[in-house]
Amino acid sequence: MKIVTISGARPQFIKAGSVSREILRQADSGADIHQVIVHTGQHYDENMSDVFFEEMQIPKPDYFLGIGGKTHGAMTGQMIEKIEEILVQEKPNWVMVYGDTNSTLAGAIAASKLHIKIAHVEAGLRSFNMRMPEEVNRILTDRVSSLLFCPTQAALDNLANEGVEAWSPDANVVLSGDVMQDGAMFYRELAQKPPGLVISEDFVLCTIHRAENTDDPVRLANIVSALNDIAKEKQVVLPLHPRTKSILQASDYDTSNLTITDPVGYLNMVWLIDHCDLVMTDSGGLQKEAFFFEKPCITLRDETEWIELVDNGFNKLAGADKAKIIELYYGAEFNTDFTLSLYGGGLASECIVMELLSGCE
Known part of the structure; x- marks a missing residue:
């Protein structure tokens, strides 16, 4: 199984890094799974040098598109074009996208047009503020995804309220937990x-x-x-x-x-x-x-x-x-009982990769 992962900003790479480490762990254990990483270049970050990937123990991108610093329309359009070229060449089983950036939406649109299945990590999140570009991106990405990995019960409930079961006969919603907690535990x-x-x-x-x-x-x-x-x-x-x-x-x-x-x-x-x-x-x-x-x-x-x-x-x-x-x-009086399990307890990446593997059996 081949997965093409689309990221465009440092936070996305940190999230994807947790899943990448689990993919490598499963591959080392004999699972048929391989990842190709695409960096769109949406957010320029001087800290994202080769040293960044080495220190963070994240695989370096296989492709760098260098598309950033443009309007939403220009950026998203150019990303779709370049991502499409990569997908035609790589022929993946899945395209994995994270969160709610223009890179997320571009990856989802390019994959959907080529009839490649999409896995959306951080699906179902809603601010209910349509003036936020991120809200538009996450809603549209959810709509064309086949695997929707929800970090929380609230995200899962949002999708249920929106009628996710009617979107596509093969849409599958999974309460995975949050990969950010996996990363926080690793990087602490x-x-x-x-x-x-x-x-x-x-x-x-x-x-x-x-x-x-x-x-x-x-x-x-x-x-x-x-x-x-x-x-x-x-x-x-x-x-x-x-x-x-x-x-x-x-x-x-x-x-x-x-x-x-x-x-x-x-x-x-x-x-x-x-x-x-x-x-x-x-x-x-x-x-x-x-x-x-x-x-x-x-x-x-x-x-x-x-x-x-x-x-x-x-x-x-x-x-x-x-x-x-x-x-x-x-x-303010804050709750101090942090033992409450809200985000999966650091097992989200394992859940996501095992779900992808089981779906290809």
């Missing part, structure tokens, strides 16, 4: 403190990257002001993308109390999550990683795909309301 032992960063014993880890926050001056001002006030009593470490950093520098926002740093590598980020007291973020992945490392989380968004974290009291939604952010920081 490899984590490294960010070099040169002076960090106190107690600190808050914060990230801001979503366009809904960084491109809205009012939302960004509210978030930064709240963080700056919090940082008067506890260190707030804020790794920032250069674009967001330049927006802050060009504004009148007071960031004098914040510990602002450049983006850090994944192993450095794992160390920060593992050692912080609290996570504040608008990232979907970091909300879950906070749970994996038993940290409370305040989410700087109006909604989240990971509703089970909110429902069970591990995560609080603050949006971009300064008063709400500060209120939650000082007064």
Whole structure:
């Protein structure tokens, strides 16, 4: 069995890395399974050198398309064209896609047009906000997939409510657990403190990257002001993308109390999550990683795909309301029973690969 895996950003490679290690483990045990990895180049990341793949123990891509920095339409269209050429050449049994990027959608469209079966990891997630490009990508990808690997029960319920059984006679929905938990458990032992960063014993880890926050001056001002006030009593470490950093520098926002740093590598980020007291973020992945490392989380968004974290009291939604952010920081009561199994307990990759193998028997 041959699988072509499509990825386009560092988080996708980290997720796919867990499944890749399981594929190699099964192949070493005699299973007939082989993987070809395609990197679309959607997100340029200077940290994704050969050293990145070696340190992260992830197989290097077999193809690099170099398609990034374009509009949604141009990027997705060019990816479809190039991925199609690869699929015609490789003739895989499955195309595997992850999450909700343009690379995800492009891989799904190219495969569906060639009648190649699609396995979607992180299927069924919904923010119910159709203004998010990611929401469009994940819905359309689910619609043409044959194997839908749901990380949570809520994701599985979303697909059931949408009538997944009527989409295709061979569509199969699997509650697999979350491959991000597999990765978090694997990389915890490899984590490294960010070099040169002076960090106190107690600190808050914060990230801001979503366009809904960084491109809205009012939302960004509210978030930064709240963080700056919090940082008067506890260190707030804020790794920032250069674009967001330049927006802050060009504004009148007071960031004098914040510990602002450049983006850090994944192993450095794992160390920060593992050692912080609290996570504040608008990232979907970091909300879950906070749970994996038993940290409370305040989410700087109006909604989240990971509703089970909110429902069970591990995560609080603050949006971009300064008063709400500060209120939650000082007064929120979080669930501290992190023994609750929400994401598969680190066995998602094994579930996914075994399901693929059983489907080819």
